[in-house]
Amino acid sequence: MTELIDRLQTGDTLSDGEWRFLIEGGYDRQQLFEKADEVRRQYYGKDVYIRGLIEISSFCNNDCYYCGIRKSNDKAERYRLTEEEILQCCGEGYRLGFRTFVLQGGEDAYYTTERVKNVVSAIKSKYPDCAVTLSLGERPRGDYEIWYQAGADRYLLRHETASRVHYEKLHPPYQRFAERMACLQALKEIGYQTGAGFMVGSPFQGTAELIADMRFLQAFLPQMVGIGPFIPHRDTPFAEYPAGSLERTLTMVALTRLMLPKALIPATTALGTIHPQGRELGLKAGANVVMPNLSPVSVRGQYSLYDNKICTGEEAAECVECLRRRVAAAGYEVVTDRGDAV
Numbered sequence: 001m002t003e004l005i006d007r008l009q010t011g012d013t014l015s016d017g018e019w020r021f022l023i024e025g026g027y028d029r030q031q032l033f034e035k036a037d038e039v040r041r042q043y044y045g046k047d048v049y050i051r052g053l054i055e056i057s058s059f060c061n062n063d064c065y066y067c068g069i070r071k072s073n074d075k076a077e078r079y080r081l082t083e084e085e086i087l088q089c090c091g092e093g094y095r096l097g098f099r100t101f102v103l104q105g106g107e108d109a110y111y112t113t114e115r116v117k118n119v120v121s122a123i124k125s126k127y128p129d130c131a132v133t134l135s136l137g138e139r140p141r142g143d144y145e146i147w148y149q150a151g152a153d154r155y156l157l158r159h160e161t162a163s164r165v166h167y168e169k170l171h172p173p174y175q176r177f178a179e180r181m182a183c184l185q186a187l188k189e190i191g192y193q194t195g196a197g198f199m200v201g202s203p204f205q206g207t208a209e210l211i212a213d214m215r216f217l218q219a220f221l222p223q224m225v226g227i228g229p230f231i232p233h234r235d236t237p238f239a240e241y242p243a244g245s246l247e248r249t250l251t252m253v254a255l256t257r258l259m260l261p262k263a264l265i266p267a268t269t270a271l272g273t274i275h276p277q278g279r280e281l282g283l284k285a286g287a288n289v290v291m292p293n294l295s296p297v298s299v300r301g302q303y304s305l306y307d308n309k310i311c312t313g314e315e316a317a318e319c320v321e322c323l324r325r326r327v328a329a330a331g332y333e334v335v336t337d338r339g340d341a342v
């Protein structure tokens with residue numbers, strides 16, 4: 001195991017059998033997590049970056065089979081925030097120590113090129129010391145360019161799975177794997193700090209698919225990688241599938257840290273949802289970012305991607321305080337910083 005980890009860190013290509021061993025082998029996981037933590041500390045010390053997540057719209061034109069806000073879910077409650085509401089969230093976030101705001105939403109045509117551009121400009125002129133991250137799905141390259149010009153710094157677009165065949169089992173036919181990949185490529189070329197990522201334990205995912213994810217990350221070299229367990233949502237086609245496992249998710253986080261030592265890797269809300277200490281365990285397995293919710297409490301419950309999501313009742317200030325305590329108890333420290341990749 002230690003020899004494989006050394007090779008992973010030097011950027012070696014591993015064989016299928018070697019990857020399979022790292023992902024599912026019967027070795028001591030604690031040792032893997034400790035090694036990942038050691039690497040994380042080399043670059044980032046015990047700093048944990050916080051990102052203020054603002055869920056700007058629960059309308060979505062996509063129909064991903066796993067997601068609770070998919071357009072075919074008639075039971076989903078829909079809302080969208082106005083520019084003014086978004087700016088209020090940022091104001092509150094700034095006071096609480098956030099220096100990155102993440103605007104995330106479904107693929108919602110209401111958020112036109114212009115509307116997003118205006119809100120990005122407004123945030124950047126009011127908070128020039130802050131980074132703005134967008135997570136608004138697949139858009140024409142021209143939109144990405146205009147928003148980048150307006151000051152957006154980063155973009156999160158999980159690839160979801162690097163296997164085309166698997167991608168087609170998770171999405172309707174008109175959502176194209178090639179288009180997803182083209183968007184990621186465009187974001188990177190434009191100059192965004194780009195985030196990719198995947199769910200662990202999504203339906204039809206086996207070790208081969210996870211190997212494809214790791215090889216994709218190794219080639220694409222994203223600055224950010226979001227990894228969380230799949231969690232079923234009751235009103236989706238995948239309602240009856242089991243959630244991804246804690247151990248498998250932590251393993252993928254740790255392997256990602258070792259392969260991409262400088263990456264920004266969140267301990268995701270989904271991880272905190274499948275286990276009461278999930279986010280803390282994520283940090284101890286190599287994650288170095290947490291993304292507390294800054295959305296107004298009145299809409300929190302409506303941004304329901306999966307069942308039993310945590311932190312839907314808490315005010316932003318409570319969430320941040322809670323996370324500061326949790327992060328400190330785990331042996332790390334939340335810092336007031338934009339938290340760019342080193």
Ligand code: 5AD
Nearest residue numbers: 066067158229230231232270305306
């Ligand atoms: N379980 C876990 N993660 C999910 N996402 C969407 N639906 C689910 C689910 N049921 C993730 C996707 C998406 C991100 C915003 O949330 O990976 O990219």
Ligand code: FES
Nearest residue numbers: 311314319322323
């Ligand atoms: Fe939200 Fe603990 S992080 S309540």
